Amino acid sequence: MKLFTRYNRINITATILTFWVGSIAFYFVLNYVLTRQLDRGLRVEQQEIMDYVKEHNQVPETQTTKHQWTLIIPSGQVIANPTPHSTEALNTVENEKETIRQLVFSVTADGKTYQVSVNQSKTETEDLLQLIILVTIVMIALILLSNYFINRKLITRLWKPFYTTIGKIRDYELSARDPLRLQHETIDELDLLNDSINKMTGRINQDYQALRSFTENASHEMQTPLAVIRSKVESLLQDAEGKEKTIQQLLVIEDATRKLSKLHQSLLLLTKLENRQFEPNEPVNLTAIISTRLKEREELIASRKLVCIVNCGEVVLSFHQHLAEILVNNLLNNVIRYTPEGGTVEIQLTQTMLSVRNDAINGALNTDKIFHRFYKEESLAENTGLGLAIIKEICELAGFTIRYQYADNKHHFIIQFIS
Numbered sequence: 001m002k003l004f005t006r007y008n009r010i011n012i013t014a015t016i017l018t019f020w021v022g023s024i025a026f027y028f029v030l031n032y033v034l035t036r037q038l039d040r041g042l043r044v045e046q047q048e049i050m051d052y053v054k055e056h057n058q059v060p061e062t063q064t065t066k067h068q069w070t071l072i073i074p075s076g077q078v079i080a081n082p083t084p085h086s087t088e089a090l091n092t093v094e095n096e097k098e099t100i101r102q103l104v105f106s107v108t109a110d111g112k113t114y115q116v117s118v119n120q121s122k123t124e125t126e127d128l129l130q131l132i133i134l135v136t137i138v139m140i141a142l143i144l145l146s147n148y149f150i151n152r153k154l155i156t157r158l159w160k161p162f163y164t165t166i167g168k169i170r171d172y173e174l175s176a177r178d179p180l181r182l183q184h185e186t187i188d189e190l191d192l193l194n195d196s197i198n199k200m201t202g203r204i205n206q207d208y209q210a211l212r213s214f215t216e217n218a219s220h221e222m223q224t225p226l227a228v229i230r231s232k233v234e235s236l237l238q239d240a241e242g243k244e245k246t247i248q249q250l251l252v253i254e255d256a257t258r259k260l261s262k263l264h265q266s267l268l269l270l271t272k273l274e275n276r277q278f279e280p281n282e283p284v285n286l287t288a289i290i291s292t293r294l295k296e297r298e299e300l301i302a303s304r305k306l307v308c309i310v311n312c313g314e315v316v317l318s319f320h321q322h323l324a325e326i327l328v329n330n331l332l333n334n335v336i337r338y339t340p341e342g343g344t345v346e347i348q349l350t351q352t353m354l355s356v357r358n359d360a361i362n363g364a365l366n367t368d369k370i371f372h373r374f375y376k377e378e379s380l381a382e383n384t385g386l387g388l389a390i391i392k393e394i395c396e397l398a399g400f401t402i403r404y405q406y407a408d409n410k411h412h413f414i415i416q417f418i419s
Contacts (some may be wrong), residue, residue, distance in 0.1 A: 008151065012144060019140045027133060034125045035101065039084040042103040045070065045118045046082070053109045059116075067121040075115035079106045089119060098123055161185045165194055172201070179205040229257045280398045284319040287312050287349060289328050294347075297336060305342045312349035317417060319398055327394050330387045331356050331413065338411075354415040364406035371402070391415075 049070070052060045062070040082105035089100050103118045165182055172180045180201040182194035233254045236246075290312055294301075301308060317324075335345050335358040343359035371392040395402045395415060405412040 007155070008148065011151065012148065015144060015147065019144075023133070023136055023140070026136065027129065030132060031125075031129060034128065035086075035122075038101040038120050038122065038125065039103075041068075041120060042084050042101060042118050046103055046105055046116070049116055049118075050107060053107045056109075058109045059107065059114050067124060069119050071117040071119070072114050073117075074112060075106065076113055077106065077115065078113060079104060079115070082106075086122070099126070158187065161187065161190050162193075165190070165197070169197065230254065233257065280320045280323065281318055282321060283316050284321050284324045286315045286317055286319070286324060286328075286354070289324055290347065290349060293325075293328050293332055297332060300336060301345075304336070304339070306336065306339055307342075307344045309344065309346045312347065313351065315349055315351055317398075323394050323398070327391055327415075330391050334387055335411070335413075352416065352418045354417075355412070357410050357412045360406070360409050360411050363409075365404065365411065367404055367406075370404050 045068075049060060059072050062072055064070075082103055084101055084103045086099060087102050088097055089102070090097050099122045100119045101122055102120075105116055105118075107114050107116055168180065168182060180198060182198050185191040185194055290310075294308065294310065331354075335356055338361060339345055339358040340361050345359075346355070346357040348355040371388050392402060394400075401416045403414050403416075405414070
């Protein structure tokens with residue numbers, strides 16, 4: 001949910017509740033004020049009648065209007081402390097029953113006691129209340145509507161620099177030589193955010209360039225001594241004919257050098273993958289690569305008496321040729337090397353996935369660590385432990401997903417091209 005949407009929901013809900021409670025309170029206060037106004041009118045009418053009786057010693061003639069009428073009837077009962085109250089009565093002028101405000105009191109004239117009932121219709125008051133409430137509701141609706149559109153336009157304008165910053169951060173490539181440069185903003189908070197990001201990315205870019213330079217230099221410098229060691233070992237092997245013990249030691253040195261060279265190349269490749277130094281944007285015929293790599297391993301497959309079941313359709317992906325070859329090489333090396341002699345390897349390629357299944361030697365692999373660097377089973381000690389980690393990095397770079405399954409004593413690696 002966007003911040004503006006959430007803010008609008010909270011703001012509109014709070015505003016509606018505030019106006020609703022305020023309108024109810026306003027209704028009761030206004031009703032109270034108007035009722036008190038009616039009561040004052042009744043009290044004035046009472047006072048006029050009592051003054052007239054006092055002056056003339058007789059009750060006055062009653063006048064009936066649409067909204068006020070007075071009834072005077074003889075009564076032997078004296079009413080103490082008369083109080084206005086609401087009730088329903090028949091309006092003889094309108095000939096309908098309606099809510100009225102009534103004040104009943106007693107007067108004595110010419111030795112007789114009379115009960116005087118002063119009635120005032122509340123119809124006008126109720127009509128006025130309804131009109132005021134209607135006007136209030138319309139005003140509230142207009143305020144809410146205008147507030148929504150004003151906030152929408154204002155907040156969209158205020159947050160535009162923020163989304164500009166987010167867009168630049170999203171598009172920024174760390175492999176670029178220049179650090180991220182966000183512009184100065186007039187809003188203090190956004191300007192502080194941009195300034196902090198500029199400083200942070202500047203430090204990150206500086207550290208990244210230093211690490212990249214170190215990696216490139218180190219990889220270049222390591223190649224020379226490794227080549228010298230291998231060359232000297234080969235020379236010593238030629239000079240050590242007949243010296244079995246020396247030959248064995250030199251072979252161990254050569255094997256260790258070969259592993260170190262392979263490890264160095266794998267780590268360098270991983271570093272390049274992490275730094276996104278490859279662009280997977282060229283058409284790659286994955287079917288042709290698999291076919292070529294299988295032909296290159298025909299002798300190895302035959303020597304291990306493996307049964308290869310290949311079902312590959314014609315698949316061309318937007319990928320990177322070199323990375324695709326590394327991906328296929330590592331997968332095939334993995335399954336051929338670690339399938340038991342006489343076992344089965346199944347390879348299936350479709351437009352959506354590459355599936356490689358092979359017989360297992362020692363049960364399932366550790367699904368939590370299988371794609372971690374330098375992870376290897378005890379039975380695979382001679383492995384560098386980087387093959388599957390490289391495959392994982394290549395898949396992430398290309399936007400593929402890879403997963404491992406184990407069933408029916410078979411390892412199953414699935415690379416999904418389309419999520």
